[in-house]
Amino acid sequence: MPVPTEEAALLAAFEARIAAGESIEPKDWMPERYRKQLTRMMSQHAHSEIVGMLPEGNWITRAPSLRRKLSLLAKVQDEAGHGLYIYCGTETLGVDRQELTEQLLDGRAKYSSIFNYPTLTWADVGVIGWLVDGAAIVNQTVLAKASYGPYARAMVRICKEENFHKRQGYEVCMVLSKGTPAQKAMLQDAVNRFWWPSLMMFGPSDTNSPNSAELLKWRVKRKTNDELRQRFVNLTVPQAIALGITIPDPDLKLNEATGDWEFGEIDWSEFHAVLKGEGPCNHERMAARQAAHKEGEWVRAAATAYAEKQKARQATAAA
Ligand code: FAQ
Numbered sequence: 001m002p003v004p005t006e007e008a009a010l011l012a013a014f015e016a017r018i019a020a021g022e023s024i025e026p027k028d029w030m031p032e033r034y035r036k037q038l039t040r041m042m043s044q045h046a047h048s049e050i051v052g053m054l055p056e057g058n059w060i061t062r063a064p065s066l067r068r069k070l071s072l073l074a075k076v077q078d079e080a081g082h083g084l085y086i087y088c089g090t091e092t093l094g095v096d097r098q099e100l101t102e103q104l105l106d107g108r109a110k111y112s113s114i115f116n117y118p119t120l121t122w123a124d125v126g127v128i129g130w131l132v133d134g135a136a137i138v139n140q141t142v143l144a145k146a147s148y149g150p151y152a153r154a155m156v157r158i159c160k161e162e163n164f165h166k167r168q169g170y171e172v173c174m175v176l177s178k179g180t181p182a183q184k185a186m187l188q189d190a191v192n193r194f195w196w197p198s199l200m201m202f203g204p205s206d207t208n209s210p211n212s213a214e215l216l217k218w219r220v221k222r223k224t225n226d227e228l229r230q231r232f233v234n235l236t237v238p239q240a241i242a243l244g245i246t247i248p249d250p251d252l253k254l255n256e257a258t259g260d261w262e263f264g265e266i267d268w269s270e271f272h273a274v275l276k277g278e279g280p281c282n283h284e285r286m287a288a289r290q291a292a293h294k295e296g297e298w299v300r301a302a303a304t305a306y307a308e309k310q311k312a313r314q315a316t317a318a319a
Contacts, residue, residue, distance in 0.1 A: 114135075117281060195247060
């Protein structure tokens with residue numbers, strides 16, 4: 001079916017603005033497909049930040065010192081803030097947070113695969129900061145240049161905080177790497193378990209990524225999944241060497257000509273199983289979110305009642 005002339009003209013003007021590097025703002029005209037793709041990606045991102053609090057939250061009561069407890073508590077709170085920030089960004093596209101939360105709770109919405117893995121030891125908390133926040137930074141630094149203004153601006157602030165989280169995680173790893181043989185072994189075990197899932201955070205390979213072409217065309221994504229994954233590996237391998245840690249990949253080798261650390265094949269069957277809800281902690285994570293939502297019902301009811309009371313008071317005062 002041919003696109004109506006008026007819409008074709010709007011689309012051409014929209015694409016010209018994107019090509020010129022302009023930022024698209026909430027009240028600007030945008031194709032429905034752009035709105036839909038952004039809503040999908042941003043809501044998944046927001047849900048990831050919220051569900052992402054659970055694996056590390058597991059260690060707040062068991063952090064090995066008061067200093068570690070305080071910094072972990074602050075980090076987990078930051079992640080909640082990131083989620084709320086991105087939900088607000090999504091609201092500028094016309095979808096409210098309640099609707100997105102319902103999609104998460106009834107299993108229609110996705111969140112990052114990485115948060116379906118358990119945190120078994122204290123070293124996992126350090127490794128999540130180092131690898132998971134590290135991967136998030138590589139991805140989100142580029143998203144800070146995304147064509148949609150509210151999302152890009154949210155990323156600038158979020159990346160600053162994620163950088164702090166990464167350093168905090170790396171410092172935990174550094175201390176463990178200089179510790180007793182048991183502490184070093186605990187760190188190595190955490191890296192063994194989190195390395196491959198961290199690479200999966202960047203999504204399927206480019207040949208298998210249905211959304212990439214459109215997102216790249218509209219400059220929401222500025223780099224492909226594989227390009228970002230490679231950048232992460234290149235940045236992370238020297239950090240692992242500095243820690244004296246072995247990356248669990250016998251095929252990992254430096255290509256002197258390109259400067260890339262080439263790595264082995266990702267187990268995509270594991271990735272797809274986790275996306276289907278069959279990861280080690282999918283059920284636990286969803287049950288935790290559903291319980292939190294139920295337990296928070298009285299807070300939502302109280303906030304609504306308070307807002308209505310305020311509105312009535314203001315109406316009386318204005319009369
Ligand atoms: N997990 O066509 P593509 C963080 C889905 S935040 C689950 O390549 P796209 C901070 C994808 O949605 C981490 N699902 O998709 C933190 C699509 O499904 P759909 C989250 C995944 O959008 C740290 C399908 O597969 N970050 O860590 C995954 O072009 C520590 C086909 O894939 C973001 O969300 C996955 N790993 O590229 C918090 C960043 N990968 O919707 C707490 C923003 C792919 O068609 C503690 N998002 N899928 O049904 C993005 O950059 C992109 O959306 C990608 C996926 C790269 C994730």
